[in-house]
Amino acid sequence: MSVIRQMTYRPGGHRAASVETMTFSRLRELNDGGTQRADFHVLAIVDAGYGSVTVDFLHHPLKKRSAVWVPPGAVHRWDDIADVAGHLMLFVPTAPVTNATRELVASPDPAAHWSIPDADWLFVDTARNHLLLETSAPPGQFPTELPEILLSALIARLRPPHAEARFxxxxxxxxxxxxxxxxxxxxxxxxxxxxxxxxxxxxxxxxxxxxxxxxxxxxxxxxxxxxxxxxxxxxxxxxxxxxxxxxxxxxxxxxxxxxxxxxxxxxxxxxxxxx
The missing domain is CATH 1.10.10.60 (Homeodomain-like)
Structure with missing residues (x-):
């Protein structure tokens, strides 16, 4: 059962968000060690620590300045996240707003894990922090499309490996x-x-x-x-x-x-x- 799915996009929540965020600390509280299979994307950025995740039966190490992408329907398990710090972005397939990011999100086989180059880290970190700030805003205070715009900027800055080759x-x-x-x-x-x-x-x-x-x-x-x-x-x-x-x-x-x-x-x- 997906612990992520249990806590997000619930009917009767404070708003119908297409983008939500959570920390690895929160994931540890919810994680029961079992498999998960959600109907939305899970995009994780690791700031520090070491761990591991299994996505569709392939094992991937987690380390500082790395990213994980779990598409809808993929079976995954957070094997070892006790020492991992960072954030997860949870979003529905229709959330990205640019043509390029929509095309990337529509791919059924995105890269599951990759290291973020040092030259890209400042841009990725800034885009992520801006998204975190906007998703923490009180409902109705700002235009609802801002999280989707900032998510698209983050995806573009992350540049998943070999993305262009798929299209x-x-x-x-x-x-x-x-x-x-x-x-x-x-x-x-x-x-x-x-x-x-x-x-x-x-x-x-x-x-x-x-x-x-x-x-x-x-x-x-x-x-x-x-x-x-x-x-x-x-x-x-x-x-x-x-x-x-x-x-x-x-x-x-x-x-x-x-x-x-x-x-x-x-x-x-x-x-x-x-x-």
Whole structure:
């Protein structure tokens, strides 16, 4: 269960905020050590200390002047934050106001963790502190769009690694959005080629250029990631995963998962590091 989700965007709160902030100290009070899966973005900036976080089954060290980005739907766990100081920005996908930051936030695979270069730190710290100040203002005192504007400035200053590379190919951007919307029901690359109006070869070439993978491999990877999330966090059975992800039955899903990962769903669920 997501302790972050429990404390933010609650009905009846003092305001309907699209951006909220909290400290790692507050996160420690709420964290039960379990997995979390929120329907909003979590962007964390570490000022000091060392720790670790696991995002979609990959372990990342936390250290001074580093950042963590957890997108909506990602299964994550704060493994070790006893010595970490800093802030977390919690925001809905529609919060950023610039074209560039909206495009970045829309990406289904942002960089999960990176170090903030020394040359960028003053700009990042200033943008973060201004956002913290505005989100602490009494409701109704200032224009409501100020937190969204300042969040966009912070995201732009953070410059997540390889962000520009994700947006260079317009065909891939369309494919990526279509896969996010339909991967639970459509597993073949041909469907996306037809739906987008491109020849299969054109689509696959665009995906290859953007990701280094074929269109089919990209779709398979997205389905496997969602299956792992469902198995690890929601603790679904293979039969429930099959129904959720558009497979005809548990046997078909199990064969698919085994081919992609080398393990049967139940075996993977029993040994997964995030529990």
């Amino acid at each position: 260079t190919h317009p065909v891939f951007r369309l494919f990526r959005s279509s896969v996010e919307a339909h991967f639970r029901n459509h597993h073949d690359a041909g469907y996306y080629a037809r739906a987008l109006g491109y020849a299969p070869r054109t689509l696959s070439r665009a995906v290859q250029q953007a990701t280094g993978r074929t269109a089919k491999a990209y779709i398979v990877d997205r389905i496997v990631l969602e299956a792992k999330r469902l198995l690890a966090h929601d603790r679904l059975t293979a039969a429930r995963c099959a129904a959720t992800l558009g497979f005809p039955d548990a046997s078909n899903f199990s064969a698919f998962f085994h081919k992609a990962t080398g393990m049967r769903p139940g075996a993977w669920q029993a040994t997964v590091a995030i529990e």
